Amino acid sequence: MKRLDTRDAGFEAAFRALLDEARETTAKVDAAVAGIIADVRARGDAALLELTARFDRWTPASAAALRVTAAEMDVAVAAIPEERRAALELAAKRIEKFHRAQMPRDVELSEPGIVTGLRWGALDAVGLYVPGGKAAYPSSVLMNALPARVAGVSRIAMCVPTPDGVLNPLVLAAARLAGVTEVFRVGGAQAVAALAWGTDGIAPVDRIVGPGNAYVAEAKRQVFGRVGIDSIAGPSEVVVIADGSNDPRHVALDLLAQAEHDEAAQSILVTDDAGFADDVAAAVERALRTLPRAMIAGASWARHGALVVVRDWEEAAELTNRLAPEHLQIMVADPRALFGRIRHAGAAFLGRWCPEAIGDYVAGPNHVLPTGRTARFASGLSVFDFLKRTTWVEASEQGLGAIGPAAVTLAEAEGLDAHGLSVAVRLAHNP
Amino acid sequence: MKRLDTRDAGFEAAFRALLDEARETTAKVDAAVAGIIADVRARGDAALLELTARFDRWTPASAAALRVTAAEMDVAVAAIPEERRAALELAAKRIEKFHRAQMPRDVELSEPGIVTGLRWGALDAVGLYVPGGKAAYPSSVLMNALPARVAGVSRIAMCVPTPDGVLNPLVLAAARLAGVTEVFRVGGAQAVAALAWGTDGIAPVDRIVGPGNAYVAEAKRQVFGRVGIDSIAGPSEVVVIADGSNDPRHVALDLLAQAEHDEAAQSILVTDDAGFADDVAAAVERALRTLPRAMIAGASWARHGALVVVRDWEEAAELTNRLAPEHLQIMVADPRALFGRIRHAGAAFLGRWCPEAIGDYVAGPNHVLPTGRTARFASGLSVFDFLKRTTWVEASEQGLGAIGPAAVTLAEAEGLDAHGLSVAVRLAHNP
CATH class of the missing domain: 3.40.50.1980 (Nitrogenase molybdenum iron protein domain)
Incomplete structure (x- = not known):
């Protein structure tokens, strides 16, 4: 532990050292992850079965066995002590309420002949990665899935590795409470690849969130662009x-x-x-x-x-x-x-x-x-991570007459003639 | 040009091909960009001067010469035809108004003993990259800088390469209109490196936005994490x-x-x-x-x-x-x-x-x-790109008494004992 005092002569240097302290250790897993993603893209569920057997030490009977059934969820949830179930429910209720209060409003600005607006909409489908084993935290399931549900995402697919085939009941209970729509026993880079590219058994999503190890983080980096990702914590x-x-x-x-x-x-x-x-x-x-x-x-x-x-x-x-x-x-x-x-x-x-x-x-x-x-420059997870904006403009012939000439002037200044013509050809119809 | 008809038998396959059409050509510039960033980090302004002479074919007299002065801005702006100036001003006014209407509200939820909230705040400093030469678009300066200004960013530093030393007057006029606070004649990966890491002449920023060529895009990718970036268009x-x-x-x-x-x-x-x-x-x-x-x-x-x-x-x-x-x-x-x-x-x-x-x-x-x-899953640029959120909780002893026990239960379930103890030690004081 360091001790600093702003009255000490060496304070500024010591504080800068604290700011620059490197705490992350990044393993070099780029190539291994690229190989796993290529394999899942090429062979789909067959690759998931093999990789699960290799990394999680259990052999799914078929691709269908990767999916946790409603009956399995029931059994797991029933096994949870009442006190823990009540605590999870209190947490879910409070998290949901806070995130509901964040929901933004649409914008609409009207003026003669021109209306401009901004409309918020939810993502169609989100993938939630949940680490397995000891680091499986039910609280993280709530924190990642509830903002998506509040935002209005209709499909929330969760992937969680089950080392040696063991499921964490509290994680399943949190998933059910948080409105997760599908749970798959798949982990690592192969889970991220499946969520991004899709397989026969796992439909692709639009954004992947949730913490993971170095392989998961690198896989998220590599699929970014194909899908959205959250920041690497x-x-x-x-x-x-x-x-x-x-x-x-x-x-x-x-x-x-x-x-x-x-x-x-x-x-x-x-x-x-x-x-x-x-x-x-x-x-x-x-x-x-x-x-x-x-x-x-x-x-x-x-x-x-x-x-x-x-x-x-x-x-x-x-x-x-x-x-x-x-x-x-x-x-x-x-x-x-x-x-x-x-x-x-x-x-x-x-x-x-x-x-x-x-x-x-x-x-x-x-x-x-x-x-x-x-x-x-960055913020915590929120409903904004599961919403996107579409802006819009509606113009009448008169509205275009009012602002169109300035657009033509600027298009000409930038040397983009078709831009200017697409406006000017309509202005020609004005009285 | 392709022609598709939903009534044709081959439509779905043809439409899928359209969806998957690769239109991007990504040049391999990783190593070159990494070298430039390392050089700017190590040698600061000296590196900027050398790289500018090499890539932009003009030799700045000193680091100070990289900065566009207020007098230079005046001269450039005065040279702009009145029609273009008026068109830029109309555009700036309308863009500013639309982005002002987007500004979100803070959230505060009160209940007995516990208040939770979400506070929006502006970034301190933003870097704006503007391509030079023919692709220098004044409209892009307005579109990138105005949302930052409306969000409340106090420092907006713009970097624009000036090939052969030539500045685009309309770009400078747009920068002035949009409230850009500093303009530097630096381009390429070296500009991104300077904005991210800082030099004696260019103070570092928190986020870098704006379009650029393959070198600029790769440089943004490489400094991501150190600073925020916008998406690569x-x-x-x-x-x-x-x-x-x-x-x-x-x-x-x-x-x-x-x-x-x-x-x-x-x-x-x-x-x-x-x-x-x-x-x-x-x-x-x-x-x-x-x-x-x-x-x-x-x-x-x-x-x-x-x-x-x-x-x-x-x-x-x-x-x-x-x-x-x-x-x-x-x-x-x-x-x-x-x-x-x-x-x-x-x-x-x-x-x-x-x-x-x-x-x-x-x-x-x-x-x-x-x-x-x-x-x-993604949205257009907006004030949200220049704002971030801090959430907060305020609890009284009674408030903690109401929700603390559930936190202790969940911390114990997750095996995080100090988490549980940090709450429990305070609950012990409750009546």
């Missing part, structure tokens, strides 16, 4: 801005909640109280003694963690804007005022009773967020 | 749905207005009147005899043009949705009704007096649109 990160009135243990657990995701995750405390920074550091060490995922969280904290002591909240806001963190907690006396100075953050959590983890599950906003300083 | 295309009551010459010029952009452009007529299709084909041939860009337009029409005869407008809508064209003209008796059946198109033009070319210049909606069937 990097390791998770949090900045906690906290004053000395907080309980150091609370803040320590907030930092460790990010750190436990991944050794490449990053947790940063920004405080105006050097003594509080010490207390938090000590509380982190104490918590690591008993935390089940202490190996991961400890490595993340040691390599990428930081305590930054600032003179005031103005400095805190400035540094946070440079970090543009995925998650931001603001635990000060007036969190809204400080939030007002933040320009770049994926999601913010205001107050002492608002740990980031409630945003991962039940608060309502999406937990798929921009990482690695991309909050400067 | 393919060749232009139009579908015109027209009944037999139209003037064939109008429709022929609409088809040729797309075709004259590029030999890879595609123009498709969809009509329910086979005789009208013949008339349009004849009118295209006649127009090609006198059109200045007949070499380009004729090649596009011969290779990629198509006449599709359908039984009715239901079929026309269905085929159009499969084509998901960048531009769509609807020239039938009730264009709004038919537009209501269209799910996938970048921009639509309704009625007999609404040639697509008015959308290229003065109608108001953006002319930067999704090509190559990507309108299934």
Whole structure:
């Protein structure tokens, strides 16, 4: 863990090093992925069966066996303890409500002879990739599928690998709650290839979202253009801005909640109280003694963690804007005022009773967020990822008469004669 | 030019071939571009000066000379004929108005103890690439820069190559009208590298937009992640749905207005009147005899043009949705009704007096649109390309008490203990 103080002479250099810290390790899998995609394009379901046997260590009886049946869903969902089912339902309800509130309105501007408009429409079909095994998170199924359903997408096809044939019941329950229309036991680059190009058993989609390993990320990169994709998520990160009135243990657990995701995750405390920074550091060490995922969280904290002591909240806001963190907690006396100075953050959590983890599950906003300083220009997942716009113009002969001559002038200036003629030939009919 | 009829036995195969037609030619410039980017990162302005001398055949006196001064802008703008200046101003005014109407509202949802919200914010800085030489289109400067300005972007840096040192005055006038804050005489991959990584003379931006050649497109691909980019545009295309009551010459010029952009452009007529299709084909041939860009337009029409005869407008809508064209003209008796059946198109033009070319210049909606069937999931440029969202949650102790337990349950189900503890430790304080 690093310790920085804005009053130190070397602060700017140390902070820049923090900003430039490389946390991603990108495996070179381009060629392997290109081969898998070509195979699925050429041989369809037959390739899916072979690749599933090879990578997931189970052999589907036929292409039809790749699809999870409604009966299988029923059995899985019935096996879930009531408390978990209720928690999932609360989460789904809140996420759906928040995303419904985001839905945009169409635009229509009328003037004599010319109407212009912008119409929102949903994508026809979306593919949702869900990692298998230990990293199968039902909360991610809700966060990826519900915005699509709220946007009005009619087909939501989910692909999830089932290593050794084992399905995660909670993931299936989340899929059912979130309105997923099809579930396939296929993973890796082959799942992305099937969703993008289609096979006899899996119809192609228009956009693929959801997290995955290096193969999945590279496959999404390679099919981009054929279909839309979401951004490739990097390791998770949090900045906690906290004053000395907080309980150091609370803040320590907030930092460790990010750190436990991944050794490449990053947790940063920004405080105006050097003594509080010490207390938090000590509380982190104490918590690591008993935390089940202490190996991961400890490595993340040691390599990428930081305590930054600032003179005031103005400095805190400035540094946070440079970090543009995925998650931001603001635990000060007036969190809204400080939030007002933040320009770049994926999601913010205001107050002492608002740990980031409630945003991962039940608060309502999406937990798929921009990482690695991309909050400067990117946003979390939302209904906008599943909508697109068609703009339109309607003109009468009079309307064209009013604005057409300017179009002819500009077309001529740009040397595009047919453009100009297509307008001018109609103007000639004007009185 | 191909001719298809939905009543023919081979129609489906022929239409599929039309859908899959490869129109893009992608040059292999990855390595050259990677070298240029590395050079600009390592040597900054010195690299820009050398690369400009090599590729644009003029030698800037110093890094400062790369920047177009206010005085140079004045001289250029003063040289523009009054008619062109007025046309640019009309276009800018209408584009600005349409994009202002798109601006979204923030969201705030209050319930006891918990408030959730979504806040829109502008990007800090945007880079606008403008091609040089003959393809320097002032209309594209307006279309790219105005949405950024309307969104509230404070820094809009434009890079435009000036082959042999020559600046296009109309491009400068458009830049000034659109609120571009800085103009640099730099082009190619080196301009993209400078905008993404920054040099002493060019501060880095958060997102780069604007069209360019293969080098520029590849450079945008390579800096993606460091900064945001817009989508890489393919060749232009139009579908015109027209009944037999139209003037064939109008429709022929609409088809040729797309075709004259590029030999890879595609123009498709969809009509329910086979005789009208013949008339349009004849009118295209006649127009090609006198059109200045007949070499380009004729090649596009011969290779990629198509006449599709359908039984009715239901079929026309269905085929159009499969084509998901960048531009769509609807020239039938009730264009709004038919537009209501269209799910996938970048921009639509309704009625007999609404040639697509008015959308290229003065109608108001953006002319930067999704090509190559990507309108299934992508949209035209808009204020949304220059805005991002921060979601937020504010919770009181009571609010956390209401939703916290469900978060703990789900965190435990996912095996993320610190997540659960960060909530549970605060719940322990509840009465």
